[in-house]
Amino acid sequence: MSGTLEPSIERIHRAETLEDLNGEILALREAFEVEHLVYHSVNSTGEQYAALTYSDEWVDQYLTEDYARIDPVVQGCYRRFHPVDWKNLNWSGKAAREFMGRAQDAGVGNQGFSVPIRGPSGQFALFTVSHQCNDDEWAKYTETRTRDLILMSHFVNQKALEIERGTDITSLQSLSPREKDTLTMLAVGYSRAQAAESLSISEHTLRVYIESARFKLGAMNTTHALARALSMGLLVV
Amino acid sequence: MSGTLEPSIERIHRAETLEDLNGEILALREAFEVEHLVYHSVNSTGEQYAALTYSDEWVDQYLTEDYARIDPVVQGCYRRFHPVDWKNLNWSGKAAREFMGRAQDAGVGNQGFSVPIRGPSGQFALFTVSHQCNDDEWAKYTETRTRDLILMSHFVNQKALEIERGTDITSLQSLSPREKDTLTMLAVGYSRAQAAESLSISEHTLRVYIESARFKLGAMNTTHALARALSMGLLVV
DNA sequence: AATCAACTCCCCATAAATAGCGAGGTTGCG
DNA sequence: CGCAACCTCGCTATTTATGGGGAGTTGATT
Numbered sequence: 358m359s360g361t362l363e364p365s366i367e368r369i370h371r372a373e374t375l376e377d378l379n380g381e382i383l384a385l386r387e388a389f390e391v392e393h394l395v396y397h398s399v400n401s402t403g404e405q406y407a408a409l410t411y412s413d414e415w416v417d418q419y420l421t422e423d424y425a426r427i428d429p430v431v432q433g434c435y436r437r438f439h440p441v442d443w444k445n446l447n448w449s450g451k452a453a454r455e456f457m458g459r460a461q462d463a464g465v466g467n468q469g470f471s472v473p474i475r476g477p478s479g480q481f482a483l484f485t486v487s488h489q490c491n492d493d494e495w496a497k498y499t500e501t502r503t504r505d506l507i508l509m510s511h512f513v514n515q516k517a518l519e520i521e522r523g524t525d526i527t528s529l530q531s532l533s534p535r536e537k538d539t540l541t542m543l544a545v546g547y548s549r550a551q552a553a554e555s556l557s558i559s560e561h562t563l564r565v566y567i568e569s570a571r572f573k574l575g576a577m578n579t580t581h582a583l584a585r586a587l588s589m590g591l592l593v594v
Numbered sequence: 595m596s597g598t599l600e601p602s603i604e605r606i607h608r609a610e611t612l613e614d615l616n617g618e619i620l621a622l623r624e625a626f627e628v629e630h631l632v633y634h635s636v637n638s639t640g641e642q643y644a645a646l647t648y649s650d651e652w653v654d655q656y657l658t659e660d661y662a663r664i665d666p667v668v669q670g671c672y673r674r675f676h677p678v679d680w681k682n683l684n685w686s687g688k689a690a691r692e693f694m695g696r697a698q699d700a701g702v703g704n705q706g707f708s709v710p711i712r713g714p715s716g717q718f719a720l721f722t723v724s725h726q727c728n729d730d731e732w733a734k735y736t737e738t739r740t741r742d743l744i745l746m747s748h749f750v751n752q753k754a755l756e757i758e759r760g761t762d763i764t765s766l767q768s769l770s771p772r773e774k775d776t777l778t779m780l781a782v783g784y785s786r787a788q789a790a791e792s793l794s795i796s797e798h799t800l801r802v803y804i805e806s807a808r809f810k811l812g813a814m815n816t817t818h819a820l821a822r823a824l825s826m827g828l829l830v831v
Numbered sequence: 832a833a834t835c836a837a838c839t840c841c842c843c844a845t846a847a848a849t850a851g852c853g854a855g856g857t858t859g860c861g
Numbered sequence: 862c863g864c865a866a867c868c869t870c871g872c873t874a875t876t877t878a879t880g881g882g883g884a885g886t887t888g889a890t891t
Contacts, residue, residue, distance in 0.1 A: 426771075435714065435827055436714050436715075436827050437714060438713040438714060438717075438751060438752055438755050439752045439756075451889095473714075475712035475713065475714075476675040476712070477672065477673050477674060477675060477710075477712075478673075479716075480675075504745055507744075507745065507748055508741055508744060508745065511744055514675060515675055515676045518675050519676075533866080533867060533868085534663065534867090535867075535868065535869095536867095543817050543818075543821070544817070544818070544821035544825075545818065545821075546813060546814035546815060546817075546818035546821075547814075548814075548815065548846095548847070548848095549847075549848070550847090558868085558869070558870090559869075559870055559871080561869085561870060561871060561872090562868070562869050562870060564848085564849085565868085565869080565870090566868090567848095567849095568849090568850095569867090576783055577783035577784075577785075578783060578785065578848085578849080578877095579817055579848075579849090580780050580781070580783075580816055580817045580820055581780070581781070581782065581783035583817055583820065583821055584780070584781035584782070584783075584820055584821075584824060587638070587716065587821060587824045587825060588781075588824060590672075590712075590716055590718070592638075687860095688859085688860095770836080770837060770838085771837085772837075772838065772839095773837095785876095785877075785878095786877075786878070787877090795838085795839070795840090796839075796840060796841085798839085798840060798841060798842090799838075799839050799840060801878085801879085802838085802839080802840090803838090804878090804879095805879085805880085806837090815847090815878085815879080816878075816879090832891095833890100833891080834889100834890085834891080835888100835889090835890085835891095836887105836888090836889085836890100837886105837887085837888085837889100838885105838886080838887075838888100839884100839885080839886075839887095840883105840884080840885085840886105841882105841883085841884090842881105842882085842883095843880100843881090843882090844879100844880090844881095845878100845879080845880080845881105846877105846878080846879070846880090847876105847877080847878065847879080848875105848876080848877065848878075849874100849875080849876070849877080850873100850874085850875080850876090851872105851873085851874085851875100852871105852872085852873085853870105853871085853872090854869100854870080854871090855868105855869080855870085856867105856868080856869075856870105857866100857867080857868075857869095858865100858866085858867075858868095859864105859865090859866090859867100860863105860864090860865090860866105861862100861863095861864090
C-alpha cells in the first residue's frame with residue numbers, strides 16, 4: 358500500500374522552499390483520495406505554517422473567531438499521541454456542535470482523521486484528511502490508510518522543520534545543568550528558599566541561575582522563563 | 595517489508611501491562627534482526643520507563659554516571675525530529691568519545707540508529723536499534739528499515755502511553771476559559787498588572803483566576819500552576 | 832425555579848521576588 | 862596560558878505576589 362505514496366514522499370523530500378512544500382502537500386489530496394487535506398504547524402514561539410485545501414472564507418472565519426479554542430480536533434489531538442477519527446472526539450458542548458455545523462456549511466467533509474505530530478522545542482502540528490462519505494466507507498478508509506498517514510505526517514513535518522530552520526539541527530542555546538536544576542525545582546512548586554535548600558546552594562546562587570536562565574530565554578520574569586523552558590522542552594533529559 | 599512486522603505490531607497492540615509490553619519490545623530484536631534494541635521514555639514529571647537489551651551493568655553505570663547528560667544520542671535526538679544514524683551525531687568532545695568507548699566495552703554495537711518520539715505534555719522517548727557490523731551493511735540496513743522503525747516507534751510509544759495512563763484519553767479537570775486566559779498571559783511574561791490590563795479586567799479579578807487555577811491544579815504558587823498547566827497540556831494553542 | 836459554576840470587583844497585611852551593587856574559584860577548550 | 866562559561870557566595874532597597882477575608886451578576890443545567 359505505501360508503494361503508491363513513494364512518488365509523493367520523494368517529491369516532498371526534494372522540496373526546498375515552503376512554496377514547493379505547499380504545492381506538494383496540496384497534491385497529496387490525490388494520493389490519499391480525499392476532498393480536503395490540512396497540514397498545520399505551530400511552534401513554541403507561536404509561529405505558524407499551514408498548507409490546506411479549505412476555502413479561504415472558512416480559514417478566515419476560523420482565525421478571526423479563534424475556533425482553535427473550541428475545535429475538538431485541535432483540543433483533542435493536543436492531548437493525544439495516536440491519530441484519531443473525528444467521530445471519536447468529544448463533541449458534547451454547544452460550542453463544539455455549532456462549530457461543526459459551520460464547518461459543514463463551509464464545505465469541510467463530514468468525516469475526518471487527524472494525526473498529531475510533535476517536534477523539538479515544543480513544535481506541534483496536525484496532519485488531517487477530511488472527506489464526504491458514510492461511516493462504513495470511512496472506517497474502511499482509515500483502517501487501510503492509517504499507517505500511510507502516520508508516515509506521511511512524519512515526512513511532511515520533517516521537511517517543514519528542515520525548511521523552517523535551514524537544517525535538521527536546532528542550534529539553540531541550551532541551559533546549563535544548574536539552570537535546568539533550578540527551573541526544575543521551581544516547576545515542582547518550590548519557592549526560591551526551598552529550591553536552594555534542595556539543591557544545597559545559597560538562595561543567592563540560585564537567584565543567579567534564575568536570572569541567567571531568564572536572560573538566555575529572553576524572559577521577563579521567572580514564571581515566563583519557566584513557561585518558555587517547558588514549552589521548548591528544555592527541562593527534560 | 596512492513597509485512598514482517600505485522601505480528602509484532604499486533605502483539606504490541608494486545609499488550610495490557612508494562613510487563614507484557616516489555617516482553618514484546620525485547621522480542622522485537624528478532625523482528626528487526628539486531629543485537630540490541632532500546633525503548634526509553636521520559637515524561638515531563640521525570641518518570642521513566644525503559645525496555646532494553648543492554649547488560650544490567652551497563653544500565654547501572656549509565657544511570658549512576660548520569661550518562662544521559664553527555665550521551666550524544668540522547669542530546670542529539672532531543673533536538674531532532676527525524677531518526678538519526680549514530681554516525682551522524684556530534685562525537686567531538688572528550689566526554690562523548692570516552693562514553694562511546696565504555697559503551698563499546700559494555701557490548702553496545704558499533705552501529706546504531708535512533709528514532710526520537712514525542713507525545714503529549716512534553717513526553718519524550720527514544721526507540722533505538724544497535725548492532726555490530728560494518729558501515730556498508732549498516733547503511734543498507736537503515737535504508738530499508740527506516741520506515742519500519744518509525745512506525746514501530748510510533749506503535750510502541752502509543753501503547754506505552756496508553757498503559758501508563760490507563761486509557762488513551764486524558765480525563766483531566768480543565769480550567770475555565772478565563773483561567774486559561776490568565777495563565778496564558780502569565781506564560782508570555784506579563785505581570786499581574788499587565789495581564790489584567792490585557793484582559794480588560796481588574797488585577798483583583800485576575801488574582802482570583804490565578805488562585806482558582808492554582809487550587810484546581812494543586813499548585814503551591816503561580817509558577818507551579820503554570821508549570822503544571824503547561825505540562826498537562828491545558829494551555830492549548 | 833433553583834442551583835452551580837463562572838465572572839467580576841474590593842481591602843489589608845505579610846511573604847516573596849526582583850534590581851542593583853560586587854567577588855572569587857573551577858573547568859574545558861583552543 | 863588565557864579566555865569563556867560555569868558555579869558559588871553576600872548585602873540592601875524596592876516592587877510584586879500571596880493569603881485571608883467578602884459580595885454581587887450572569888448563564889447554563891437540572
